[in-house]
Amino acid sequence: MFKSILAAFDGSEGSEAALRKAIELANLCGADLTVLTLYRHHSVLEGSMYVTDVEQPDNIDGIMRNHAKKIAEHGATVARQAGCEKIRAFVKGGPTARTIVSFSKQHENDLVVLGSRGLGSIEGYLLGSVSHKVTSLSECPVLVV
Amino acid sequence: MFKSILAAFDGSEGSEAALRKAIELANLCGADLTVLTLYRHHSVLEGSMYVTDVEQPDNIDGIMRNHAKKIAEHGATVARQAGCEKIRAFVKGGPTARTIVSFSKQHENDLVVLGSRGLGSIEGYLLGSVSHKVTSLSECPVLVV
Numbered sequence: 001m002f003k004s005i006l007a008a009f010d011g012s013e014g015s016e017a018a019l020r021k022a023i024e025l026a027n028l029c030g031a032d033l034t035v036l037t038l039y040r041h042h043s044v045l046e047g048s049m050y051v052t053d054v055e056q057p058d059n060i061d062g063i064m065r066n067h068a069k070k071i072a073e074h075g076a077t078v079a080r081q082a083g084c085e086k087i088r089a090f091v092k093g094g095p096t097a098r099t100i101v102s103f104s105k106q107h108e109n110d111l112v113v114l115g116s117r118g119l120g121s122i123e124g125y126l127l128g129s130v131s132h133k134v135t136s137l138s139e140c141p142v143l144v145v
Numbered sequence: 146m147f148k149s150i151l152a153a154f155d156g157s158e159g160s161e162a163a164l165r166k167a168i169e170l171a172n173l174c175g176a177d178l179t180v181l182t183l184y185r186h187h188s189v190l191e192g193s194m195y196v197t198d199v200e201q202p203d204n205i206d207g208i209m210r211n212h213a214k215k216i217a218e219h220g221a222t223v224a225r226q227a228g229c230e231k232i233r234a235f236v237k238g239g240p241t242a243r244t245i246v247s248f249s250k251q252h253e254n255d256l257v258v259l260g261s262r263g264l265g266s267i268e269g270y271l272l273g274s275v276s277h278k279v280t281s282l283s284e285c286p287v288l289v290v
Contacts, residue, residue: 001166001169001170001173021146021286024146025146028146028173028174029173116280116281116283116287131280132277132280132281135261135276135277135280135289136261136277138261141166141288141289141290142261142288142289143286143287143288143289144280144286144287144288144289145286
């Protein structure tokens with residue numbers, strides 16, 4: 001019934017539970033699965049990041065991106081180990097909910113799966129508001145795990 | 146993967162789209178499907194209901210319940226026609242989101258499916274806030290269609 005599933009994955013326990021549901025559904029439907037990990041652009045975070053990384057402010061986007069990449073790769077590994085065959089992993093910078101929604105629209109996903117709340121390891125805020133925004137803005141069904 | 150699916154159904158176009166996804170998933174997983182239609186108790190609505198039905202204020206709960214029953218039966222018929230075998234329909238009075246969540250917990254549903262917003266034909270308010278509340282409060286995954 002679903003052909004192309006997008007799992008938003010931030011490495012938190014909640015988003016891994018969501019990823020596992022997405023994998024089960026992808027396997028059941030023979031759907032392709034995309035793991036998407038978001039990071040916030042430097043400009044959004046500059047206030048706090050300058051404090052923690054004053055030596056290399058120009059490289060903050062790169063650091064965030066690399067961290068997100070590792071998380072996305074972990075998500076893809078989890079999916080492969082669970083028998084998922086058609087899997088891709090992406091990282092994207094931008095505001096979380098809107099980026100998930102625009103990515104899913106662009107890639108014609110017919111289901112978005114995400115955790116009800118994350119640890120906010122990347123975004124620094126509760127994913128709860130993200131799931132609310134995504135369910136409000138998404139043009140396709142959203143599974144909140 | 147899902148064994149017992151609860152579809153919240155208020156007769157609106159959005160909730161019928163949600164019901165159809167719930168049916169597809171139930172058929173795919175061999176899950177049982179419960180159609181749940183909510184009505185609000187008299188006391189919650191008395192302000193507006195006395196205006197529209199001054200002649201029989203004591204019977205308002207009954208009227209609401211019967212209306213909800215017809216909607217639930219329509220939902221069950223849609224499901225049966227779509228090949229769903231294990232189907233039950235319920236009506237419940239109470240605050241919508243909390244009643245959906247407590248019902249799903251009591252009946253050990255492992256997925257709740259609902260529309261992102263309804264026409265509010267029964268509740269008189271946008272179902273949008275209901276889906277937010279249900280995703281926040283539910284102990285099981287929630288599919289917002």
